[in-house]
Amino acid sequence: xxxxxxxxxxxxxxxxxxxxxGRRRQDLIEATLDSVAEYGLQGATLRTIALRAGVTAGLIxxxxxxxxxxxxxxxxxxxxxMTEQAKAALVMDDASPRQRxxxxxxxxxxxxxxxxxxxxxxxTFLGRARADPALARAHREGYxxxxxxxxxxxxxxxxxxxxxxxxSELRHHAIAINAIMDxxxxxxxxxxxxxxxxxxxxxxxxxVEAELGLAPxxxxxxx
Amino acid sequence: xxxxxxxxxxxxxxxxxxxxxGRRRQDLIEATLDSVAEYGLQGATLRTIALRAGVTAGLIxxxxxxxxxxxxxxxxxxxxxMTEQAKAALVMDDASPRQRxxxxxxxxxxxxxxxxxxxxxxxTFLGRARADPALARAHREGYxxxxxxxxxxxxxxxxxxxxxxxxSELRHHAIAINAIMDxxxxxxxxxxxxxxxxxxxxxxxxxVEAELGLAPxxxxxxx
DNA sequence: GGCCTTGTTGCGCAAGTGTATAAATAGCCC
DNA sequence: GGGCTATTTATACACTTGCGCAACAAGGCC
Numbered sequence: 001x002x003x004x005x006x007x008x009x010x011x012x013x014x015x016x017x018x019x020x021x022g023r024r025r026q027d028l029i030e031a032t033l034d035s036v037a038e039y040g041l042q043g044a045t046l047r048t049i050a051l052r053a054g055v056t057a058g059l060i061x062x063x064x065x066x067x068x069x070x071x072x073x074x075x076x077x078x079x080x081x082m083t084e085q086a087k088a089a090l091v092m093d094d095a096s097p098r099q100r101x102x103x104x105x106x107x108x109x110x111x112x113x114x115x116x117x118x119x120x121x122x123x124t125f126l127g128r129a130r131a132d133p134a135l136a137r138a139h140r141e142g143y144x145x146x147x148x149x150x151x152x153x154x155x156x157x158x159x160x161x162x163x164x165x166x167x168s169e170l171r172h173h174a175i176a177i178n179a180i181m182d183x184x185x186x187x188x189x190x191x192x193x194x195x196x197x198x199x200x201x202x203x204x205x206x207x208v209e210a211e212l213g214l215a216p217x218x219x220x221x222x223x
Numbered sequence: 224x225x226x227x228x229x230x231x232x233x234x235x236x237x238x239x240x241x242x243x244x245g246r247r248r249q250d251l252i253e254a255t256l257d258s259v260a261e262y263g264l265q266g267a268t269l270r271t272i273a274l275r276a277g278v279t280a281g282l283i284x285x286x287x288x289x290x291x292x293x294x295x296x297x298x299x300x301x302x303x304x305m306t307e308q309a310k311a312a313l314v315m316d317d318a319s320p321r322q323r324x325x326x327x328x329x330x331x332x333x334x335x336x337x338x339x340x341x342x343x344x345x346x347t348f349l350g351r352a353r354a355d356p357a358l359a360r361a362h363r364e365g366y367x368x369x370x371x372x373x374x375x376x377x378x379x380x381x382x383x384x385x386x387x388x389x390x391s392e393l394r395h396h397a398i399a400i401n402a403i404m405d406x407x408x409x410x411x412x413x414x415x416x417x418x419x420x421x422x423x424x425x426x427x428x429x430x431v432e433a434e435l436g437l438a439p440x441x442x443x444x445x446x
Numbered sequence: 447g448g449c450c451t452t453g454t455t456g457c458g459c460a461a462g463t464g465t466a467t468a469a470a471t472a473g474c475c476c
Numbered sequence: 477g478g479g480c481t482a483t484t485t486a487t488a489c490a491c492t493t494g495c496g497c498a499a500c501a502a503g504g505c506c
Contacts, residue, residue, distance in 0.1 A: 268492080
């Protein structure tokens, strides 16, 4: 039976469910971030992304006019989530400024902010910032926003210590502390198993307090 | 005259010069780094790289068995050059330990180490470290090597101050100082125009000295 | 100067890419 | 329950990619 030309409905069309636009877009963005983290920008093809999202490639075009726009939105979502998590550690109103600072440092040097997948995404996208002004701008805004948060926390700590830093001094402290946290974040993401639990936080807190010239408070809480 | 089947030698074959293997490989690696920095890993195609190196794409296969090996060697070359430059600032034997430390910090926060192109490459490759064990290992070795340099310099400074830190304390200092320099390096590469000349070095030196608990030496060199 | 090695070119190929578009069907409205 | 429409699938297409291969010529050697 060579060419049976079987008209039987053996080739059934794939079943599918309709989803709301918000849900689909969110799923596609998440699948995009997953694919980029795993395969890089080159390996994150539309077909790979669609497969991970559980749809077919053509559908992506229905929600995003081009692949570039999808990547753009995915990066925006990533940056937004990162800054949101970072700031979340600051909503402890009943603590002393110094305690807030320590908690801020610790939060940014622990899960879920210390995360190899997020670091891969951060590095992958940032590698293209030099050639992509939109990426560069998105990063710049996120960076300055974060640094301003740091500066505000530092100002609170110094005020509680009766110190009156001028704007330049405050800016330098914020830049340095931001650098400390960035550097430790990278080390934690890339080689987390090299550090014992809480070690990075301890190093970070000590370094930040040294930068600010805070006397190390030991077992004696009374000065 | 439709199909003149012109056998005339109008299609001249491209002229070329033979180069030594070392020179060609080096040129190809440089062209690869340029392409990756400009177009990303996705845009750095064999044809793009060959064009920049002034050869045809096929030749690359003659020196590198696959594109992946070419990228691998390019990254190795990049890391090697970076660490080499970083260590170059340490070859000043006639300086005090503290001066050596300051010079080390300054060198790592100035050109040519502060460089947007190098940062793009660093980030691009590191973004794939999670999925590529070879990249991860290359980075790990470079990082540990650099941190050991830092630790050695720190040990020298503290010894000159009559201080006897234990291994754990020394390690923590090295991790923190490494983080400070990494963080400031990133900020300088990504947004160099936001900082005045020498500002990053000044911030870095102050932060490092604060981390080590060194008294800020002002106009009075005598203690 | 002619030969011989091999660095180098030029072209082809199969696989995979993003995009375009027509056909189908899921699910809401009445 | 029967249409209507927008979501989703499926397929086609032009193009690029990394790689393979055979012809070619540059330049050292005798």
